[in-house]
Amino acid sequence: xxxxxxxxxxxxxxxxxxSPNGIGFETAKILGDLGGKILLVATxxxxxxxxxxxxxxxxxxxxxxxxxMDRKQVENLIAGIINKYGVIHVLVNNAGMVQVGMVxxxxxxxxxxxxxxxxxxxxxxxxCFNVTRAVLPHMIKNNYxxxxxxxxxxxxxxxxxxxxxxxxxxxxxxxxxRSIAIETAKYDIMINSVLPGWIATASQTVEEAAGGxxxxxxxxxxxxxxxxxxxxxASDKASYITGQAFVVDxxxxxxxxxxxxxxxx
Numbered sequence: 114x115x116x117x118x119x120x121x122x123x124x125x126x127x128x129x130x131x132s133p134n135g136i137g138f139e140t141a142k143i144l145g146d147l148g149g150k151i152l153l154v155a156t157x158x159x160x161x162x163x164x165x166x167x168x169x170x171x172x173x174x175x176x177x178x179x180x181x182m183d184r185k186q187v188e189n190l191i192a193g194i195i196n197k198y199g200v201i202h203v204l205v206n207n208a209g210m211v212q213v214g215m216v217x218x219x220x221x222x223x224x225x226x227x228x229x230x231x232x233x234x235x236x237x238x239x240x241c242f243n244v245t246r247a248v249l250p251h252m253i254k255n256n257y258x259x260x261x262x263x264x265x266x267x268x269x270x271x272x273x274x275x276x277x278x279x280x281x282x283x284x285x286x287x288x289x290x291r292s293i294a295i296e297t298a299k300y301d302i303m304i305n306s307v308l309p310g311w312i313a314t315a316s317q318t319v320e321e322a323a324g325g326x327x328x329x330x331x332x333x334x335x336x337x338x339x340x341x342x343x344x345x346x347a348s349d350k351a352s353y354i355t356g357q358a359f360v361v362d363x364x365x366x367x368x369x370x371x372x373x374x375x376x377x378x
Contacts, residue, residue: 120149124194126248127207128155128207128244131160135336140340142170144344153176184243187243191244191248202255204258206241207343208236208241210236210237218275220275230278238285259346261343262304263343264284264307305355307358307359310362310365312333312334313325329367333363
């Protein structure tokens with residue numbers, strides 16, 4: 114049976130893939146099921162467990178531990194991958210949010226520390242920049258590439274109190290991607306951003322889960338629903354789509370009315 118999307122023999126690098134129920138690992142599972150050779154990156158050794166799960170399922174997979182905020186570690190990581198595989202066809206920049214063992218800072222802008230701001234920009238924007246900058250020359254040399262960046266509705270579309278740094282980083286990803294898109298389309302390199310809304314992952318708070326119930330869909334999304342968008346944009350079928358931002362939020366950001374549903378709809 115012919116597959117609509119086929120990643121056979123493609124080297125697929127997914128960052129932020131340590132969580133067993135996160136967007137990164139869900140993306141990796143689908144890519145692997147469609148024939149891709151999967152390289153997972155996370156900040157802790159649990160990424161080895163994710164790679165093992167994929168191998169048990171019959172997928173060729175390898176896990177790497179790296180701090181993607183450290184540019185030297187990123188350079189060494191990508192150099193090692195290229196040395197072993199020769200090429201990277203797909204890059205999914207999913208790393209960001211909060212590192213395992215850390216507490217997210219929700220200080221309002223007048224109270225945020227310089228250290229907290231810098232850390233949020235580093236974690237949510239520079240990780241994406243660092244990996245993309247290291248991978249892109251190899252994609253250009255190969256005259257092919259698909260890059261999918263995990264942005265967020267927070268920043269580019271909406272925001273929340275205490276989210277200035279996070280929102281700035283996620284909005285910047287879209288601006289950066291558009292510039293890269295213009296520069297690299299001639300090499301058949303397509304780069305796009307996916308903007309999740311309320312998604313039920315391990316890092317979701319009680320408040321975020323409640324927000325999901327107030328979307329037009331009446332529920333929060335799951336990681337696989339975002340991963341499905343990632344996988345299409347990572348495929349050769351997305352051959353004329355670049356520099357775009359795709360919202361996956363159950364319709365939450367299109368609704369004007371935010372009051373009690375029994376008073377309107």
